[in-house]
Amino acid sequence: MEFKVAASEADMADKAKEALQQIEEREYVTEFRRRGIQTVWKYGIAFCGKKVEVVRGQY
Secondary structure (H helix, E strand, O other), X not given: OEEEEOOOHHHHHHHHHHHHXXXXXXXXXXXXXXXXXXXXXXXXXXXXXXXXXXXXXXX
């Protein structure tokens, strides 16, 4: 999971996608793969106040 704070509700979707992209770029899944874990769910989560936007990816 990667978390981002959005400046406005309108920015939340972009920030959630940015969080998911960061998971990809920094290869967070590498350690799971090394341990033999085949299915890894990735979540990009953006907050703005009490609102939340979540995007999900799978490896």
